[in-house]
Amino acid sequence: MKNLDKIDQIYALVLAIPEGRVTSYGAIAGAINTKMGARQVGLILSKSHNEPVKIPAHRVVNRNGVLTGKFHFGEIDEMQKRLEAEGIVVENDTVKDFKNLFWDPIEYVNLFC
DNA sequence: CGGATGACGGGTC
DNA sequence: AGACCCGCCATCC
Numbered sequence: 001m002k003n004l005d006k007i008d009q010i011y012a013l014v015l016a017i018p019e020g021r022v023t024s025y026g027a028i029a030g031a032i033n034t035k036m037g038a039r040q041v042g043l044i045l046s047k048s049h050n051e052p053v054k055i056p057a058h059r060v061v062n063r064n065g066v067l068t069g070k071f072h073f074g075e076i077d078e079m080q081k082r083l084e085a086e087g088i089v090v091e092n093d094t095v096k097d098f099k100n101l102f103w104d105p106i107e108y109v110n111l112f113c
Numbered sequence: 114c115g116g117a118t119g120a121c122g123g124g125t126c
Numbered sequence: 127a128g129a130c131c132c133g134c135c136a137t138c139c
Contacts (some may be wrong), residue, residue, distance in 0.1 A: 026122055037134045042120035044136085062121060069120030079120095 010044050011051070011052040020086045021103035022095055024063050025060050031105035032071045040061075046072050060083040066099030 009032045015094070017023055025045075026038035041060075047056040047078045063066045070093065072080040080090045089096035 024122090025120070029121085036133075038121035039119065039134060040121090040136055046120055057120080060120075063123090067120090072120060
């Protein structure tokens with residue numbers, strides 16, 4: 001993890017999010033040893049669609065469980081459809097039962113220490 | 114080089 | 127609960 005570029009660390013964590021679970025931008029930023037904030041994580045993910053590797057960026061929402069990145073998936077409801085395809089209930093652009101579906105990336109990082 | 118911008122978050126009221 | 131402000135920093139003119 002340490003030798004990877006910050007962007008690769010973000011990608012690695014997002015790729016590690018299990019199906020049917022979600023996390024937040026701030027949680028990812030906090031799990032990585034970086035001075036970057038949650039905002040930068042969102043900025044990186046906004047470009048992730050150009051990457052050769054498929055990044056499940058739809059599993060990343062903001063701290064309130066709101067699908068703030070929905071405008072970057074082409075179709076306006078593409079993000080929501082991908083989440084619902086994994087069994088996640090989305091109501092009014094917000095992940096239902098977000099607190100319970102939340103996947104903390106810090107636990108994943110700790111496995112490699 | 115500097116100001117504006119943004120898939121954010123924490124704090125305050 | 128919800129509106130608001132302010133710090134954050136990579137990126138883009």
